[in-house]
Every structure is written in C-alpha cells, then in structure tokens.
Amino acid sequence: MWEYTDKVKDHFINPRNVGEIENPDGVAEVGSIACGDALKLTFKLDENKRIVDAKFKTFGCASAIASASALTEIIKGMTLEEATKVTNKDIANYLGGLPEEKMHCSVLGQQALEQAIGNYKGAPQKEPGEQIVCECFGITDHEIERAITENHLTTVQEVTNYTKAGGGCGNCHEKIQAIIDRIYSGAIPEAKIEKKPRLSNLQKIRLIEETIEKEIRPSLKHDGGDIDLIDIVGNRVIVATRGTCATCHAAQLTLKGFVEYKLRELVSPELVVEEESP
Amino acid sequence: MKTIYLDNNATTQVASEVLDAMVPYFHDLYGNPSSMHSFGGQVAKTIREAREKVAHLIGADPDEIIFTSCGTESDNTAILSALAVNPDKRHIVTSRVEHPAVKALCEHLREKGYALTELAVDSEGRLDMEQYENSLTGDTAVVSLMWANNETGVIFPVEEAARLARDRGIVFHTDAVQAVGKIPINMQNNSISMLSLSGHKLHAPKGVGVLYLRKGTRYSPFLIGGHQEKGRRGGTENTASIIALGKACELAGRNMETENTKVKYLRDKLEAALLKRIPNSRVNGDRVNRLPNTTNISFEFVEGEGILLLMDGFGICASSGSACTSGSLQPSHVLRAMGVPFTMAHGSVRFSLSIYNTEDEIDFVIEKLPSIIERLRSLSPYWKPEPSICATM
Numbered sequence: 001m002w003e004y005t006d007k008v009k010d011h012f013i014n015p016r017n018v019g020e021i022e023n024p025d026g027v028a029e030v031g032s033i034a035c036g037d038a039l040k041l042t043f044k045l046d047e048n049k050r051i052v053d054a055k056f057k058t059f060g061c062a063s064a065i066a067s068a069s070a071l072t073e074i075i076k077g078m079t080l081e082e083a084t085k086v087t088n089k090d091i092a093n094y095l096g097g098l099p100e101e102k103m104h105c106s107v108l109g110q111q112a113l114e115q116a117i118g119n120y121k122g123a124p125q126k127e128p129g130e131q132i133v134c135e136c137f138g139i140t141d142h143e144i145e146r147a148i149t150e151n152h153l154t155t156v157q158e159v160t161n162y163t164k165a166g167g168g169c170g171n172c173h174e175k176i177q178a179i180i181d182r183i184y185s186g187a188i189p190e191a192k193i194e195k196k197p198r199l200s201n202l203q204k205i206r207l208i209e210e211t212i213e214k215e216i217r218p219s220l221k222h223d224g225g226d227i228d229l230i231d232i233v234g235n236r237v238i239v240a241t242r243g244t245c246a247t248c249h250a251a252q253l254t255l256k257g258f259v260e261y262k263l264r265e266l267v268s269p270e271l272v273v274e275e276e277s278p
Numbered sequence: 279m280k281t282i283y284l285d286n287n288a289t290t291q292v293a294s295e296v297l298d299a300m301v302p303y304f305h306d307l308y309g310n311p312s313s314m315h316s317f318g319g320q321v322a323k324t325i326r327e328a329r330e331k332v333a334h335l336i337g338a339d340p341d342e343i344i345f346t347s348c349g350t351e352s353d354n355t356a357i358l359s360a361l362a363v364n365p366d367k368r369h370i371v372t373s374r375v376e377h378p379a380v381k382a383l384c385e386h387l388r389e390k391g392y393a394l395t396e397l398a399v400d401s402e403g404r405l406d407m408e409q410y411e412n413s414l415t416g417d418t419a420v421v422s423l424m425w426a427n428n429e430t431g432v433i434f435p436v437e438e439a440a441r442l443a444r445d446r447g448i449v450f451h452t453d454a455v456q457a458v459g460k461i462p463i464n465m466q467n468n469s470i471s472m473l474s475l476s477g478h479k480l481h482a483p484k485g486v487g488v489l490y491l492r493k494g495t496r497y498s499p500f501l502i503g504g505h506q507e508k509g510r511r512g513g514t515e516n517t518a519s520i521i522a523l524g525k526a527c528e529l530a531g532r533n534m535e536t537e538n539t540k541v542k543y544l545r546d547k548l549e550a551a552l553l554k555r556i557p558n559s560r561v562n563g564d565r566v567n568r569l570p571n572t573t574n575i576s577f578e579f580v581e582g583e584g585i586l587l588l589m590d591g592f593g594i595c596a597s598s599g600s601a602c603t604s605g606s607l608q609p610s611h612v613l614r615a616m617g618v619p620f621t622m623a624h625g626s627v628r629f630s631l632s633i634y635n636t637e638d639e640i641d642f643v644i645e646k647l648p649s650i651i652e653r654l655r656s657l658s659p660y661w662k663p664e665p666s667i668c669a670t671m
Contacts, residue, residue: 002583012587018657033660034620036581036600036609040659057659059624061583061600065657137607160607167607 004062005096011066016073019055028115031108035137035164037064041112043075045120051075051083056112063095063102070094071109080120086113087150088162103162107147131257133175136168141179148183156180171223175258204267205232211266212239216259225251227259230276237263240276251275279593282639286479287428287456287572287630288597292522293481293529300483300522311515312506321517328524332488335527336473337464344489344507345520349455349476350379352489353422355500355511356472357383360420360449361392362498367419373397373405373434374615379474380422380453381611393417402564403432403616411442420449425457425473429599429612429628430563431572433461437468444469449495455479455487459530460537460569471495477519481632482526486519536633542570544640545631549573551644556651562618562626571631574599574613576622579661580654585627588650594643599626621660 004012024042031038037060044053054072058065070091075083088106092098098106130140147153147162156176160166166176199207212229220226226242239259241251252275260273283291309318311325326340333340346352357370357380372384374396388394395413397405405423414421421443426433436452443450451472457463459480465473472495477486491497491510503512530537553559558578577585582598589596599610600623608614609623618626629643655661 012584013591015657029659033579033624036607036620036624038659057657059579059658059660060581062587064581065584164607 002063002099002102004066004099007070007094007096008063008066008098011069011095012062015056015065015069017053017055017069017076018057020057021053021055026116026120028112028119030112030115031060032138033059036060037105037108037164039064039068039108039112041068041071041116043116043120045080049080051078051080060105060108061102063098064105064108066095067091067098067105067109068112071113075113080117083113084117086110088147089151100158100161103151104164107162111143131261132253133179133257134163134165134168134172135253135257137164139163139165144176144179145183148180154180154184171219174219175261199268207267208232208237208263208271211263212259215262215266219258220254225254227255235268235270235272237271237273238276239273282592282594282635282642284629284631284635284639284643285595285597286632287431287628289478289484290481290632291634292478292483293526295529296482296522296525299525300518303518303521307517311517312504324521324524325515325517328521331524332475332527335463335531336458336475336490337466338490339493341508342465342490342493344491344510345515345523346487346489346511347485347513347516348487349377349453349474349479350487351500352474352476352487353377353379353451353453354383355489356451356474357387357420357422358500359498360451360472361387363496364419364449367417369393369395369415369417369419371395371397371410371413371418371421371423373399373423375399375403375427375429375612376422376424377428377453377455380424384422397423399615401617403427403430403562403612404564404567405434405439407435407438407442410439414443414446414448416446418443418446418448420451422451422453425452425454425463426460426569427563427612428456429597429610430574430616431456431569431630432563433457433567433569435567436470440468440470444471456569456572459527459534460571462534465490465492477523477526480526480530482523483519486516486523488523533633538570541631541633541635544635544637545571545573545629547637548629548631548640548643549575552647555644555648559651560622562613562616562622572628573630574626574628576618577625577627577651578621579658580625580651582625582627584654585625585650588653589643589647592642592646594646597628597630599628600624 021042021044025045026043029040040057042055043051046052054075056068056072058068074094088110091106091109130142133139133141133144144159144163144165151162153159156166156173159176166173224244227239230240231238255273263271307321309321311318311322329340329343332343370384370392384394397410423434423436423439425436440450449471452470454473455476458475471492473490475488478484499510501512506512506515552575560576562574562576582600586598599613613623613626
C-alpha cells in the first residue's frame with residue numbers, strides 16, 4: 001500500500017476543479033489510457049492574461065488525480081509567465097510530497113501545463129528533433145533530459161519513477177543511462193560531436209562498421225534481432241534488418257531512434273540510416 | 279469500522295480452530311521433534327498426524343508430503359529438482375500466466391541457458407492443449423502449470439496435461455496454491471509428479487507450505503541440512519505452523535462443500551449484481567472452469583488504485599491488476615497475456631471470498647461499489663456516459 005500524505009488523500013477524495021472549461025484559452029491532453037495515466041487540462045484567461053479558471057479530468061491512480069487537482073489550484077490566479085515556471089516539484093511540494101515511485105504523476109501535471117500554455121500560444125505540441133527513447137510509454141529524450149536536470153536524477157530507476165521511461169520492457173535502460181552519463185559529463189551531445197575531426201570516407205566507413213559491431217549489434221541481438229550494413233552512399237547508411245527486427249513493426253523506430261542515434265552520436269551527426277528497399 | 283475481507287487469494291484469516299491447535303506448540307510443547315526425549319518426541323507424533331491430514335485432503339500418501347516454508351519454496355524446489363535429476367535435458371514448459379514464484383524462476387533459468395516455452399492463453403485465460411502437446415520435446419525436463427490462477431481463478435486442465443507429460447517421461451509440477459481446499463483434488467487419480475500448496479491460502483498461518491512428491495519421482499533437495507523430512511528438506515520443523523496446517527486441511531476437507539455451494543453462491547451474486555448495476559464492466563477469465571470463490575471484474579475507463587482506495591474507505595478489501603497497484607508500471611501480466619484491452623485492464627478488481635464471508639457483506643459491497651465507479655468515471659477524460667436504456671439503473 002502506498003503511503004500518501006493527508007493532502008494527497010484529500011485531493012483524491014475531494015478533487016478540486018474537476019471538469020472541462022467550454023471554449024478554453026489553453027487545452028492539453030497528455031498521457032494515454034494504455035500507459036495508465038492521462039490528464040486533460042483546460043484553462044481560461046482574463047483580460048490581463050491571468051488564469052481565472054482551470055479544470056481537469058484524469059484517468060489514473062489516486063496520486064495522478066491529486067496531482068492534477070493540485071495543479072489547477074496552483075495555477076489559478078497566476079499570470080501565464082508565472083505558470084510557465086511551475087515545475088513538477090511545485091506540484092509534489094504542494095501535496096506534501098509523493099512516493100518516489102509516483103513522482104511521474106507530478107511530471108504528467110507539469111507536461112499538461114506546458115502543453116496547454118503552448119496550445120494557447122499556438123506552439124507545436126512536440127519539439128522538433130525529439131527522439132522516442134522508451135517505446136513502451138512513448139517517452140522522448142527531451143522529456144527525460146528535462147526530468148533529470150530539474151530533479152537532479154542520477155539513476156535509471158529514478159528516471160523511471162519520474163517519467164515512467166524504462167518501466168515496461170526495460171530495453172531502453174542503456175539509453176537512459178547514456179542520457180544520464182551525458183548530462184553529468186557536462187557535455188551536451190552536439191558540442192561533443194562538433195569537436196570530432198572530419199573523417200575521410202574510409203575512416204567513416206570503418207567507424208560505422210565498428211560502431212554497428214560494438215555498440216548496436218549486441219543490443220539488437222539481445223532481443224533476437226540484427227542488422228547488416230549494406231552500403232554507405234555519402235551520408236546515407238543503408239542497412240538490412242535481420243532476425244526479429246525483420247518482422248518487427250517497431251523496427252523503423254529502432255533504426256531511427258537507436259541505430260541512427262548511435263551512429264550520429266559516435267560517428268557523424270549528418271548520417272541518415274535507411275532500410276534497404278526490398 | 280468493520281472489515282469486509284474479499285482478498286482471500288492474497289491471504290486468509292487463520293481459522294480460530296487452527297489458532298487453538300497451534301498455540302500450545304509455542305510456549306508449552308516447544309520441544310524439537312528430532313529430540314530423543316519424550317518431551318520432543320510427543321511433538322513428532324503430532325506432526326505425523328498433521329502430515330496424515332494434509333495427505334488426506336489431496337488423496338496422497340503421508341510419505342509424499344514434504345513440509346516447506348511457503349508456496350514459493352515448494353515451487354522452486356520442484357522445478358530445480360526436476361532439472362537436477364535430468365541434467366541432459368535443457369527445456370522447461372510453463373505458461374505466461376504463472377505466479378511469480380514459478381514465472382520469475384523460469385525466466386531466471388532462461389538467462390542461465392535453459393530453453394523456456396511460455397504457453398499463451400486465449401482471451402478467457404485458457405490453455406491451448408494442442409499447442410501444449412506440441413511444445414513437449416525430447417529435451418523437456420519439466421512442465422510447470424498452475425492448477426488455478428490466482429488473479430482470475432481460471433482452472434487449467436492439469437490432470438490431462440500431466441498425463442501427456444507422463445507419456446513422454448517428463449516431470450510434471452503444478453502450483454496448486456489457489457486450488458487446494460477450494461476444489462476437490464485426488465492425487466490417486468492423476469499422474470502429477472509434484473504439487474505445491476501453501477498454508478496461508480487455506481486458513482493456516484503464513485510461513486508454511488507443502489511439496490507433494492509422488493512416490494518414485496526422482497528428487498534432489500533444495501535445502502540441504504539435517505535429516506528432517508527424510509532428508510528431503512533440511513531445517514528444524516516449523517512445528518506450530520505444520521500442526522496448524524494439518525488442522526486447516528482437516529477443516530478444508532469438511533468445508534469443501536460449503537466452498538462450492540455457499541461461497542460460490544455469494545461470488546455469483548456479487549458478480550451478477552455488479553455487472554448489472556455498473557455499465558461497461560466485464561468478467562475476466564473463463565466463467566465455467568473457475569474457482570468458486572474468485573471473480574475478476576474490469577470497470578472500463580477507471581484505474582484500479584482509486585477503486586481500491588475508495589472501497590478501503592468503507593472497510594472493503596480487494597485487489598487490482600492495475601499498473602499502479604502492481605508496483606510496476608504495467609498492468610498484471612495475467613490480464614496482458616489474455617489480451618484484456620488497456621481500457622479494461624487498468625480498472626480490474628479481483629474479489630476473492632472465503633467461507634467466512636456473509637451475505638450482508640456481499641450486499642454492502644453491491645450497494646457501495648456502483649457509486650464508487652461512477653465517481654471515478656466522472657473524473658475520467660475517457661468516460662462518456664451513454665443514456666441509460668434501463669430507467670431503474
């Protein structure tokens with residue numbers, strides 16, 4: 001049984017601001033029923049761009065309901081600028097804390113707020129260049145990076161507690177660890193890659209082969225899959241999928257999200273991975 | 279507030295007769311049954327009687343009963359023993375819906391290099407016997423299939439499965455932790471090699487279990503130590519609990535009919551009333567081949583933890599297969615193996631009754647649950663109530 005604070009229990013049993021605002025100024029839907037957590041947030045602004053009303057609907061456990069209820073209470077009366085600064089920690093603190101394993105409920109609240117504000121401003125819902133890291137729960141590298149830096153997370157388990165990433169099949173644990181390592185090594189990936197000297201074509205081919213052999217193939221084989229390098233044309237890396245990869249509907253995600261990610265990270269940021277056309 | 283305990287597949291109340299039977303063995307009759315003096319020797323005699331009572335409940339010979347510390351120990355002992363005595367065979371057959379005591383062990387063994395077949399189940403939680411038969415090979419060392427599922431109560435045809443295994447000379451183990459005491463079991467009528475049972479699922483205390491080992495089955499002990507249990511399980515006997523388990527098995531035999539009439543009636547009443555009063559609800563698992571005390575019901579568009587907490591407010595105890603309550607982030611492996619849709623799996627609640635439940639308790643749950651579900655649905659972004667056809671609902 002989870003140990004919830006009285007405040008969590010109160011906001012679960014007597015949730016504030018349940019519902020949907022008609023003709024809202026900002027609206028967001030985050031999470032999904034498959035993941036077990038989903039939140040719909042709507043808010044209304046007054047003429048001074050202050051949030052006069054906020055309402056929510058939640059599918060999820062007690063702490064998800066309480067987090068959403070707390071979020072609406074926190075942001076009511078705030079200007080948009082103030083609301084932009086609300087973090088998941090503010091939600092958790094408002095509730096007197098959440099169990100570690102339930103911190104993802106507060107992160108869901110923050111994501112909904114961010115998206116609803118973005119929706120008001122007319123911003124696109126997903127940032128360009130985001131890569132899915134956790135396929136089970138559809139969590140991107142940007143979401144993981146943000147949770148790590150804002151909450152000073154240092155282990156894969158903590159990342160799972162805060163974002164759910166890695167809480168399903170567990171195949172992405174290495175990738176999450178790599179993100180943690182990267183953040184604490186002080187180097188952002190782009191900067192690291194830019195420092196790399198320009199490679200000759202031959203060097204590039206060797207490096208690609210080596211990266212596939214050492215960094216990529218072992219992870220794929222772990223799942224019964226494999227890839228073969230077919231050709232390299234300029235910056236296009238053409239591969240063929242083998243084993244379970246060949247029949248897996250998520251293989252495209254693996255090629256882009258993992259193979260290409262690794263090759264860009266370790267060889268050259270300009271590389272594009274393509275599957276051999278049958 | 280009164281506790282309404284409908285979580286008997288998790289654990290049960292120690293029966294008062296059982297408690298009375300075990301208490302003297304803590305403070306008064308604390309002797310070691312292995313001792314030479316009569317003070318200890320008298321305990322050995324009571325343990326012998328307990329062994330006979332356990333054997334009687336499942337139609338076994340007392341010599342075939344090995345006392346262990348729990349169901350998990352029995353399951354681990356059985357599977358590891360079968361592998362130890364068949365060192366040249368490297369294949370294990372089990373199902374996708376086993377209890378972690380079997381499932382996690384088998385997955386661990388797969389990492390150690392064993393080949394593992396995890397049989398699928400259909401949407402009702404049933405095995406495909408043809409697929410099972412085809413999975414048995416010359417390399418198969420052991421089959422481990424549960425008799426009844428802890429989450430849904432679905433009963434597997436283990437006796438038929440055991441026959442097919444025996445015909446091929448394969449050791450057959452069943453985790454019968456949920457079945458023993460709830461449905462009649464007679465080991466004389468089947469060819470199951472090993473069976474696990476657990477005390478605390480049938481009104482004995484936690485910390486005692488049994489491994490049934492059919493005579494003539496080659497065996498390798500898990501705990502190696504003293505000569506207890508004829509060298510098949512080292513360690514000083516948990517005397518009070520073993521005696522308690524004997525008493526509990528005696529009661530279970532006596533209550534078997536009540537279990538399959540009164541308990542079944544209460545379970546059916548609860549199930550029918552909830553399905554009728556709560557729209558978008560359904561039963562998970564085969565409703566025919568099922569334990570008489572268990573029902574697993576999904577309430578669409580709500581999450582199980584909220585249901586449990588609101589029921590808890592009324593003193594009602596049950597379980598859920600939702601992600602939030604499982605300690606992991608995914609809903610129960612049993613419901614996923616059955617392909618229960620996510621909209622349903624997260625909102626699943628298991629009610630498991632015992633002979634100590636009353637009709638008033640069931641009526642109370644029937645009265646309270648519809649408003650609990652309605653309240654959580656009013657918070658859910660997915661719930662779009664349809665106009666009710668029936669005016670009385």
